[in-house]
Amino acid sequence: MCTQIYSEVISVTKECKKGDWVEIHYIVLEARERTGDIPEDTQKVPLECWIKGWAVEEGSLGEKITIETPAHRHVEGTLTRINPEYTHTFGPYARELSTIGEELRKALKEGN
């Protein structure tokens, strides 16, 4: 599945230790703080942010925690994932593309 709501990916562990690789979330701008120069649908929702880094303290999912990012910044946010993994894939078989190769090889053969 490519359409993945990342916040719904269940972490196996609910608590992180200092030094664990984790993801945090925070709101950058609430909907009312957004610039006027954007489409209406975007105006209605907050600008959100997710960052990964190493936990500098213990924490539980849903709690505030500070991380140190790979660029050595200390950032505070809500702990959303512990040991976050990438789940994007090459995708399932695409029927709409599957015969193109054969069609073109046939055309090349007939053309010669």
Next chain:
Amino acid sequence: MARDTSYDAVMERRAEIMSKALGLDYDEFVISDIAFDYEGMMERAGYSLEEVRKIQAEAGVGNTPLLELRNITDLVRQTSKKGYGARILVKDEAANPSGSFKDRRASVSIYHAKKLGYPGVLAATSGNYVAAVASQAARKNLGVLTLQEVFDSRHVGQPEIIEKSRKCEAYGAEVVQLTVGPELFYVSLILLEETGYFNASLYSPFGISGVETLGYELIEQVRSKYGKDPAYVVVTHAGGGNVTGTARGVLKAGAKATKIIGASVDLSGLHMASDNDFNKKSFTTGHTGFGVPFATWPDRTDVPKNAARPLRYLDRYVTVTQGEVFYVTEALAQVEGLERGPAGNTSLAAAIALARELPEDEIVVVQETEYTGAGKHPWAQLDFAKQNGIIVKRGDPKENVPGKNIVIPEDFSQISITEMDLNRMRRSYIRNAVERNKVEIVTEKDIQFLAEDTKTVAEFVISILRDLGVNL
């Protein structure tokens, strides 16, 4: 005392932050509100072709192979009138360290940042450029912070962009993932101020001079193998840097008759800053949603004067559909043995239609490929489209409606281009230059600049200015 990071306060400081983060004073190139010394900026602020070649050789960038697509050329000739169907060559830019031509752009920016003593670099984009910056920064032991627009408000992200986040992390970068919105720029200003990093902007003279080698190399390669210049160089067009850098390189190689043709995926009707539309497109770059606004108003970016100015160089600008690009991506893998793209194959789709216009002895160069990976793959992208309510089917690409369907051609002969009206875009640019700079009277110097910036002549600019009711 902590700095005020409210939106208004940060935007108020934008000029100061940007100037510090680029180490470049644009004021010395300013001639008037409209005109500036573009060539002077490229010469004095950027790097010469020779310098760039040296920087890139050390960075492991460039000198990519130029491959002849024999089977695709055969298929073009089968679907052209007799004696027509130019030879199609492709510059295999996926052979660069991070898998795209963007390494050329990043290598020069990172070299410059290191030379000026910045502790790290920041890149704000969801395209291949972030991966290129992360890769090049890793080679130079510089810190790297990347900023990407990844998710809609449901927290659903394009597989192609998720892959770009992964790649950046693989190179040791910090990845800041945001939901949709132009305020990404505001966040980038906060981060530049906080870290003191170099702004590895896509639009600085350093980045653009890095792409010149691509145009220069391909002309050298075509000449040495085929003893002539290509009739067309087809360039996937988004923000304008690919077109600008490549065209400058082609010109520096002296290929004056070679036409520069920009190609974008048609995403007309989809708003790039819309939360709803964000995941209704399968292409996150190389599309008209960037191609048109960046050509008609280049100075909308994160630098005071954009070094990427596509209308200065474009001879033609054409569009293709998402379905056609997926089709040629499959064709490239199946009959040429090159699994690349998909987004980078936009120019290949256009080149197939363009090659049919030319006699068999002419040459058309597709100037880039890009890496393929999980998420950045036709199956992943078509699956994502279907899950976001897009109809995917084989059929006539003319039925294409961006955001509603993806029509994969039923036959190779159906691949075609739609010509964009460049004069209309030039007019739109000239209007923007006057209105956005709040200019009351346009001088002779402005007219000369606008003519150069639109690849036209003074008479053309004057007629449009008169039409717009501007005082001359």
